[in-house]
Amino acid sequence: MLEARGVCKFFGDVPILDSISFQVDVGKTAALLGPNGAGKTTLLRILAGILYPSAGTVQIAGTDLGKDPIAAKKQIGYLSETCSLYTDIKVEEYLRFLGKVRNVADLSIQVEKVAEWFQLEPILRKRISALSPGVRKRVGLAAAFLPDPPVLLLDEPTSSLDPEQIFQFYETVESLKGKKTILLSTHSLEVAEALCSYGICIDQGKIVAKGTKEELSQKLGYTNPVSWEMVFRGWMR
Amino acid sequence: MKEVEQRRARFVLLVKKEIYLTVRSGIPFWGFGVFQLAMAGWFFLVYRFFQRGIADLGNFFQAVTTLFTLLLPIYAAGDWTEERKNGTWEILFSLPFKTGELVGAKFVSNMLWLGIHLLQILLLVFPILPFGTFDTGQIFGSLLGIFLYGVFALSVSQWASTLGGFPLLSYILSVCFLLFPLLAPILGGLSAIPYPIAECIRLISIPHHLDGFLRGLIILKDVSFFLVASFFFLFLTQRFLEGWKWK
Numbered sequence: 001m002l003e004a005r006g007v008c009k010f011f012g013d014v015p016i017l018d019s020i021s022f023q024v025d026v027g028k029t030a031a032l033l034g035p036n037g038a039g040k041t042t043l044l045r046i047l048a049g050i051l052y053p054s055a056g057t058v059q060i061a062g063t064d065l066g067k068d069p070i071a072a073k074k075q076i077g078y079l080s081e082t083c084s085l086y087t088d089i090k091v092e093e094y095l096r097f098l099g100k101v102r103n104v105a106d107l108s109i110q111v112e113k114v115a116e117w118f119q120l121e122p123i124l125r126k127r128i129s130a131l132s133p134g135v136r137k138r139v140g141l142a143a144a145f146l147p148d149p150p151v152l153l154l155d156e157p158t159s160s161l162d163p164e165q166i167f168q169f170y171e172t173v174e175s176l177k178g179k180k181t182i183l184l185s186t187h188s189l190e191v192a193e194a195l196c197s198y199g200i201c202i203d204q205g206k207i208v209a210k211g212t213k214e215e216l217s218q219k220l221g222y223t224n225p226v227s228w229e230m231v232f233r234g235w236m237r
Numbered sequence: 238m239k240e241v242e243q244r245r246a247r248f249v250l251l252v253k254k255e256i257y258l259t260v261r262s263g264i265p266f267w268g269f270g271v272f273q274l275a276m277a278g279w280f281f282l283v284y285r286f287f288q289r290g291i292a293d294l295g296n297f298f299q300a301v302t303t304l305f306t307l308l309l310p311i312y313a314a315g316d317w318t319e320e321r322k323n324g325t326w327e328i329l330f331s332l333p334f335k336t337g338e339l340v341g342a343k344f345v346s347n348m349l350w351l352g353i354h355l356l357q358i359l360l361l362v363f364p365i366l367p368f369g370t371f372d373t374g375q376i377f378g379s380l381l382g383i384f385l386y387g388v389f390a391l392s393v394s395q396w397a398s399t400l401g402g403f404p405l406l407s408y409i410l411s412v413c414f415l416l417f418p419l420l421a422p423i424l425g426g427l428s429a430i431p432y433p434i435a436e437c438i439r440l441i442s443i444p445h446h447l448d449g450f451l452r453g454l455i456i457l458k459d460v461s462f463f464l465v466a467s468f469f470f471l472f473l474t475q476r477f478l479e480g481w482k483w484k
Binding site for chain 2: 011012045048049050051052054069070071073074076078080082084085086087088089097098100101102103
């Protein structure tokens with residue numbers, strides 16, 4: 001389970017996030033939706049323990065991130081928006097390094113598994129510096145999934161991926177449904193449509209709507225559940 | 238107990254990663270080459286050791302201190318600047334490490350390059366020992382002194398790497414921060430400076446604390462100065478990185 005309670009963030013005097021509270025239950029995949037500059041990346045960085053919140057608490061799989069960050073971070077797989085990686089290292093070396101740091105059991109098997117999920121087998125022995133942005137994104141995704149964490153935080157996971165790779169990503173996330181708590185930030189409402197049953201819409205650092213697609217559709221006055229696109233447009237008006 | 242062992246193993250992994258990436262950057266090889274050339278050049282061409290006919294290496298070790306001031310920041314000044322520039326700081330901060338462990342791993346990996354430079358010095362010094370009656374106590378003391386100065390320089394440089402926006406700026410900042418205590422005796426000696434301030438400057442002066450070592454004396458006060466100052470700058474680095482998480 002992933003829970004944020006009253007999370008606020010200021011950069012200097014500028015408010016970036018204002019009292020963000022939500023909960024994503026075990027096995028659910030949630031979409032973090034919002035326009036550019038809404039605070040999605042900052043929120044994910046806070047949830048991943050990269051930034052401190054100015055106020056509020058975060059619970060990762062039952063562990064308070066503020067009180068025990070090491071234990072909480074062990075429960076997280078994180079993909080950053082820019083997907084920055086160490087470029088002077090080979091893909092397999094990078095994955096093995098992360099796997100060892102995260103104490104992954106049967107590391108070789110797990111590396112093979114994520115390499116298959118994200119079609120990395122042919123490039124495992126290549127240096128990351130030689131890879132295109134799309135392939136780097138796949139390496140970043142593999143790194144996030146490698147430790148088999150209960151909570152996955154994915155910032156724009158499908159940007160730079162081609163349609164085939166996006167489909168493969170859908171399949172991977174689908175196969176993990178019910179087992180992992182996933183929060184993904186995306187501009188692509190298609191991705192939200194394909195994967196997410198729960199949505200959190202934020203704008204200017206505030207939650208404007210949160211809930212299942214059905215709940216949010218009903219609040220907008222639709223009698224039947226509509227697409228995430230219509231929900232998003234309805235709430236962002 | 239198991240948790241402690243796991244943390245130690247994770248720390249070693251981090252140190253190995255730092256060493257691997259620095260080797261891949263090629264910086265150490267340039268550093269070793271430049272240091273070797275500079276030492277040899279100073280020894281044989283500038284100081285003309287053999288022409289002098291004096292079995293004393295005090296001046297040589299003083300020159301090494303200056304070389305370290307210019308050379309060691311090359312290894313550490315990019316530590317955090319590069320992470321910030323490349324966005325890889327996000328990877329490190331999302332891993333289950335304490336900030337102090339991240340700082341410690343970079344520091345320990347940089348110590349390897351310092352250790353290799355000390356070996357280079359030994360390789361230059363040992364072959365000339367049979368040519369005269371050298372004071373081995375002075376050589377040992379000097380080696381310890383420049384090792385401690387190297388530790389201090391690496392910790393200052395790592396701290397400077399949290400300040401600069403790009404590696405060259407961090408390098409320049411590091412050298413400036415190191416030059417201040419190195420040139421402090423000149424400032425302290427100015428008659429215009431009041432006595433209490435001159436005394437404070439003397440206390441942070443590197444030559445003042447290195448002098449004993451270069452004469453073969455290991456004075457606890459001087460050892461403590463370098464260790465405390467190094468820990469202080471590592472602590473400062475950790476605090477500055479914590480500051481990144483608030484910004």
